[in-house]
Amino acid sequence: MNILVLGDVMGPSGRRALKKNLSKIIEKNNINFSVINGENAADDGKGITKEIAEEFFSQGIDVITSGNHIWDKEETTKYIEKENRLLRPANLINGSPGKGYGIYLSKDKKYKIGVINLMGNVFMKKTDNVFKTAETINKKIILKKNVDFSIVDFHGEITSEKMAIGHFFDGGATCVIGTHTHVPTADTRILEKGTAYQTDIGMCGDYNSVIGMNKQNSIKKFLKDKSALPHFPSDGEGTLSGIIVKADQNTGLAKKVFPIIMGGILDR
Numbered sequence: 001m002n003i004l005v006l007g008d009v010m011g012p013s014g015r016r017a018l019k020k021n022l023s024k025i026i027e028k029n030n031i032n033f034s035v036i037n038g039e040n041a042a043d044d045g046k047g048i049t050k051e052i053a054e055e056f057f058s059q060g061i062d063v064i065t066s067g068n069h070i071w072d073k074e075e076t077t078k079y080i081e082k083e084n085r086l087l088r089p090a091n092l093i094n095g096s097p098g099k100g101y102g103i104y105l106s107k108d109k110k111y112k113i114g115v116i117n118l119m120g121n122v123f124m125k126k127t128d129n130v131f132k133t134a135e136t137i138n139k140k141i142i143l144k145k146n147v148d149f150s151i152v153d154f155h156g157e158i159t160s161e162k163m164a165i166g167h168f169f170d171g172g173a174t175c176v177i178g179t180h181t182h183v184p185t186a187d188t189r190i191l192e193k194g195t196a197y198q199t200d201i202g203m204c205g206d207y208n209s210v211i212g213m214n215k216q217n218s219i220k221k222f223l224k225d226k227s228a229l230p231h232f233p234s235d236g237e238g239t240l241s242g243i244i245v246k247a248d249q250n251t252g253l254a255k256k257v258f259p260i261i262m263g264g265i266l267d268r
């Protein structure tokens with residue numbers, strides 16, 4: 001079983017990189033299931049629209065996760081109620097539209113894959129305790145009982161919280177990946193009990209930027225320059241950043257994991 005997870009798509013640059021490279025990655029690596037974080041995919045880098053989500057699905061993405069920008073486009077609150085392949089963090093306030101996790105079929109319809117979307121509590125928007133929410137979901141998405149494989153997208157700011165959630169799910173999920181900071185970390189590995197992990201898988205977008213935003217305008221912001229505009233995405237050639245997990249069909253755990261960085265200035 002080969003699983004592809006890609007980081008936050010950042011504006012038009014990220015969408016172009018996805019359109020250019022996704023089919024190649026899926027074909028070359030025999031990908032059975034693909035997840036992407038789409039919460040920054042809109043033209044202004046804030047939120048996602050129905051049109052963009054459906055574009056991702058048509059290109060081969062199976063599930064879209066999100067984070068603190070999920071409600072930045074008003075139309076999303078209605079669309080997410082109808083489209084269960086678009087997830088919002090499970091620990092948002094009770095009664096929020098949509099779902100924070102789900103069970104889906106692999107591309108060949110042979111396997112059930114659980115996808116869980118969580119958001120950190122530290123330096124993020126107010127949410128329910130993420131570890132308590134994870135405990136509850138852990139009783140519903142059970143590896144090798146009601147799912148064959150499971151993927152956790154933890155959208156968070158700080159490394160310690162991400163690492164803790166990785167160890168929390170170790171042995172109970174195929175992979176746990178961090179999103180949100182838009183910079184890929186160099187700690188890709190398989191944890192002690194068999195769960196693939198990376199603290200942050202980076203973004204899909206233009207890295208000649210400040211986490212995807214125009215670098216000159218961002219510098220002006222830090223300098224308190226009154227001529228600075230509201231943040232807007234950098235629009236150069238984008239890089240796709242994420243991981244590929246090769247998972248054991250018997251255990252549902254990871255056998256191999258490696259980062260994938262393709263296109264743009266970070267291309268390997």
